[in-house]
Amino acid sequence: MGSLDPNSDHSSQFKPLDPEEFRKQGHQMVDFIADYYQKIEKYPVLTQVEPGYLRTRLPESAPYGPEPIETILKDIENDIVPGMTHWLSPNFFAFFPATVSTAAFLGEMLCTCFNSVGFNWLASPAATELEMVVMDWLANLLKLPKTFMFSGSGGGVIQNTTSESLLVTLIAARDHVLDRIGTDNMCKLVVYGSDQTHSTFTKACKIAGICPPNIRSIPATIDTGFSLSPALLRKVVGADVAAGLVPLYLCATVGTTSTTAVDPLTALADVANEYGIWVHVDAAYGGSACICPEFRHYLNGIERVNSLSLSPHKWLLSYLDCSCLWVKNPSRLVKALGTNPEYLRSKLSGSDSVVDYKDWQVGTGRRFKSLRLWLVLRSYGVTNLQSHIRSDVRMAKMFEGLVKSDPRFEIMAPSRFALVCFRLNPYLGSGSCYTETLNRKLLEWINSTGRVYMTHTVVCGVYMLRFAVGATLTEERHVFAAWKLIQAGADALLNDI
Amino acid sequence: MGSLDPNSDHSSQFKPLDPEEFRKQGHQMVDFIADYYQKIEKYPVLTQVEPGYLRTRLPESAPYGPEPIETILKDIENDIVPGMTHWLSPNFFAFFPATVSTAAFLGEMLCTCFNSVGFNWLASPAATELEMVVMDWLANLLKLPKTFMFSGSGGGVIQNTTSESLLVTLIAARDHVLDRIGTDNMCKLVVYGSDQTHSTFTKACKIAGICPPNIRSIPATIDTGFSLSPALLRKVVGADVAAGLVPLYLCATVGTTSTTAVDPLTALADVANEYGIWVHVDAAYGGSACICPEFRHYLNGIERVNSLSLSPHKWLLSYLDCSCLWVKNPSRLVKALGTNPEYLRSKLSGSDSVVDYKDWQVGTGRRFKSLRLWLVLRSYGVTNLQSHIRSDVRMAKMFEGLVKSDPRFEIMAPSRFALVCFRLNPYLGSGSCYTETLNRKLLEWINSTGRVYMTHTVVCGVYMLRFAVGATLTEERHVFAAWKLIQAGADALLNDI
Known part of the structure; x- marks a missing residue:
């Protein structure tokens, strides 16, 4: 210049x-x-x-x-x-909140400041090495086995979104199997999730060239709390194998988007391991809670899966984008996604002594992604991050209590983390169509005030409202005020009838 | 909280x-x-x-x-x-520089500040709409036809990297053809680039499930200035069709990574259009120069291609990540990448009146990406951006002149933009092996001083040094000093012999 x-x-x-x-x-x-x-x-x-x-x-x-x-x-x-x-308003209770913090903002400023492009080690040694350290720190915090850590036999990488975490592991799994059965058998590969798995899984499968009829979306029911039934999985996989198909990949979820259901990892891994299926755990939302000992049990069985992703941009105060992915076998990722053009080569490229993160992701260029997480972990420490999770869960419990105290409302799904699914159902026994219309109207009434934003879902055919606590600035008074507004909406609608 | x-x-x-x-x-x-x-x-x-x-x-x-x-x-x-x-050092002449500016930094701060997640219109109307406006602004600046603009019949979107721009257009092209020939014919699809096309193209093809033997890397030669020969393309495509294969996608490049070669768009489109091949133009580096009238001719023929990508994080002062993608037929992207889960649905989802950008990309979540570009365009105006490009090109020309003035050195490829490819070759006629070793040593000598960073490439078997001008803080004095250092290195090496 x-x-x-x-x-x-x-x-x-x-x-x-x-x-x-x-x-x-x-x-x-x-x-x-x-x-x-x-x-x-x-x-x-x-x-x-x-x-x-x-x-x-x-x-x-x-x-x-x-x-x-x-x-x-x-x-x-x-x-x-x-x-x-x-999205950062304390009155935002929609989707899942995207949480933030001063520390992460400062980390993002630093990342932008350096503007380093860490496609391989030499292009930005500090960027690569800090990411390795931070991914091990977070793995430690989650009590992941050493098989997912650089200090053990695995490793972690920061992707932008869960979609990419799913896509790259799917490609690694796919190419490993195609190496054995030949690329012309692509249409034999089958992938599995429940009908509560995030829609982005289907999208990632389509991108990876999985034939759409081979994407199994196994129905979850209210009996299992909307989680994937291992017995049902076994049945579906068995039928596929009998039909000459090749089971490839299972996406299990810890904290589904609709209701925060948790798929039973150990029992699902039993089935998957038997058939050589790559198991990925999408813990985008629920995983963050597992830094608290009282929630860690949701990850039980994690030692038996192949990969795990978790999005600190959802619940660990890190701003977007930040999806942490750990894999047991990084060499499969590198084999599927590795490139080695002359113009990016340095004397260390491809050597075992360094990690070249471009071979762990879709793109070539990448920013100094770990600074945000590093600043969050250091500025707040484990203790504050744990109380942050607990405070959100406590506020959600409080909201659940308020809903339960009003007989016109009912809770629609178990509240495990900081989401409450509920609906207005004043005349038990009224047709489901009436109830759905009533709740649609209530949601529109609430959102049109501009004072609260909530969203809905439909699970097993049932329409329900979602109240997701956890925006960074939300305090108890906002939860109370939101509940008062919801009640006022119900009053207005019911008086209108 | x-x-x-x-x-x-x-x-x-x-x-x-x-x-x-x-x-x-x-x-x-x-x-x-x-x-x-x-x-x-x-x-x-x-x-x-x-x-x-x-x-x-x-x-x-x-x-x-x-x-x-x-x-x-x-x-x-x-x-x-x-x-x-x-990467932001004025002495950085490696790869392609990643350029930055105060305006883009401020834009990034704002983007982080809002932390909005614009997967669909309602989730962040301003984020979606500003991106549409800014993509049309930039299209205007590049004199793209209306068929690539929202104000015409197309549209643009900001992806993170070129890899994603390639991947999503490839998926759109793939699914459109598979709809016709059936998903079990995936292994008949063939894609085309030259051996100078960026390595990330092969990677994107593999991710999309294109069978690796069907990824054609057509040799470019010195006769065409390292660009893809339309006659050769026609020959290769013809042979594929004769063999019962289905030509799918061509990636043409405006400004290759090794030497900034420019593929001849019009003549390539002649071939591709005849066979119904989707043509994508990767103008990651060279595209930015086309905001100046004197460089715009490199995009001649653009009206006949299907999609175009350009990375302002390379040469338009925008910090990473920012890959602008324009497509003529957004509905093909949306058809291939669209999702519509209940929990993200609003009354406007899927309606023609709004754009839901999640259906234009791999991931679901996305940041308020257009703020950086908007601030760059407004804070500097077209006039400053043009002189920024010209100033870099001028400094590269100056460097080229310096190289030419020293008979021990030779220029190895035409300098079109702000990259100079050259090598030390003091004893013309010495074996190429000797020359390569000499230049490898020279590069190591230069880089180990810490005073300049340069990289190399190999084209048509010839090892050469790359001097990429354009880091934001680089001034003429840095270019001069770098040249003095290169000469000193040559002196030291040649005296050593």
Whole structure:
């Protein structure tokens, strides 16, 4: 950048990274963001804008000349903020919250600052090595066996999302089996999950070229608390084998998206191990809770699976994106995803003494991803992270108690973590169609106030509301206020009838 | 977070996102980073640490109690910085530089701040809509036809890396053809690139389940300036069709990684269109230059391809990750990658009035990705971005002139953008093995000084050095100093003999 050029009006002044300008504008932005966090509660949590609202407010093309940061910040306030669904609002109880912290924000600033591209060891030794250390730290915290750790015989890597964690392990499993049976037998490969497994699993399977009819979505029922039945899995796998198909991969879930159901890992591994099926555990949400001894039992049997993923961007205060993936056999990942072009080669590439993370992921380039987690773990320590999980679970229990205390409502699924599934059902015995309509109306009533944002799900044909506690700024008073609002909505709807 | 709980030591104090604490520590971090940028030139650009250096410096597990940010920052200085390869150093001439700017940093801070998860429109209307606007702005700047724009019949999306841009378009192309010929014909699908196409293309093909023997890597030669020959493509495709195979996808490159060769789009499209092959243009590096009228001709023929990707994190000052992908037919992406689980559904999901970006990418969750680009485009304006490109090209031309002025060196490939490929070859006529060894030694000599970082490539069997100008802080004086160092290395090596 920026050589002097007498023929140009601009290049002589244009310094896109002048440290003092950076310092000045960086401080401005810190204040802007701190102010946003301070007043976040005042914004409607769910925006009420209409599709296409923004295009009409912005020019059709990029400006020819530069604009000052003050103008841009004003436009953020006026045009962007009103169109936001405020995920960090303390009144956000939708989906699963995406949790954050000052420490993770600072870690993200550092990651951006270095802008290192750690595709192989030499391109960024510190980035690769810190990721290895942090993945072992987190594995330790979860009491994972040494077979998942670099200090043992496995290892971990930070992916962007669960989808990628699923995809790369699926590819590793697929290629290992195809090596044996030949690539022209791709259409014989079968994969397994329950009908509560996240939709992204089906998507990852399709991307990996698994024939869509071979993606088994085994029904979970209320009898098993919406978890996958090992007996049913055995039946389905047995039938596939009898039909000449090849069982490949099972995705078990610790904390399903709809109801936080937990699949029984040990019993599922019994079946899978017998048939040589790669078992992946998707603990995107529930896994974080397992840093507390009282929740660790949900991972019992983990020593018998092949891989595990967990998203600290959900419940470990880390901002997006951060999906931690551990595998027992990194060499299978590397064999399936490895590349070694001349232009990226260094004297250490491919040597056993270093990890080249590009061979553990879809992309080549990668950021210094571990800084956020490292700062979270160090700034808060294990003790604070555990009480953070416990505080959310306690608030969810409190909300469950409130629901139970109002006879017009009922709890629809066991509450294991910080999600409560419930519905309004004032006239027990009314048709399910009526109840569904009532709850749809109630949800719309609540969300249209802008004071609370909640979402719904349908499990085994039953429509229910989801109240997911855990946004970083949520306190007991927000949970109480949300419940009061839900009750007011019920009052309004029922009086209307 | 943070309800009062008299039974806990910590939860009462633990507020992971206290706005005033955030403000204080945010300011601290801005100063830390501004200081790093100010002194970046003083660090050895390529670290000299040994594999495993970090593990011995860090504890084996995460701390139980919290640690102050001051301690952590000291550890960054002492343990992390010495193990960095400083990608933002003005003396970084390796690979392709990853360029940055204050505006993009601010955009990234905002993106992190909101932490919105824009999988569908309602989950973050502003995030989806700004991305649509910014992708149209950039398309305008590149003079792409309306068929790639939302304001026309196509659209754009920000992926993390080129790998993902390739993967998702490949899946869309694959499923469209499999719909016609049946999924059990997967092994008939053939894909095409040159042997100069980025290695990540082969990887994406393998992930998508393309049978490895069907991944054609057509040799490029020095006669075509290392670009893909349309005549050769026609021959290869013709042979595949005659053998009963089904041509699927061609990846053409504007600015290859080794030498910035440009594949001739119009002539390649002639062949591809005839056979119904999906043409993707990977313009990760070279595409950015096409915002200047004098480089736009490299995209001639773009109206005849199906998709195009370009990475502003390479040459448009945007920090990682940012790969812009435009497609002519978004509905094919959505058909291949769409999901519609109940728990993510809103009244607008799947409606034609909104874009749900989760159906354009591998993952489900996604950040507010367009803010960085929006801030870059507005803060600098078209005029500064153009002069930024021109200034880099000018410095590369200057370096090329220096190389040409020393008869011991020779230029090895046409310099189109800001990369110069050259080698030391003092005794013309010496064996190629000798020359390769000499240049390997020269590169090691240069890089081991820590004063400059360069890399190499091998094209058509010839080893050459790559000097990639364009790190954001690089000025003419750095280019001169690097050249002096290269000459000194040559002197030392040649005197040694």
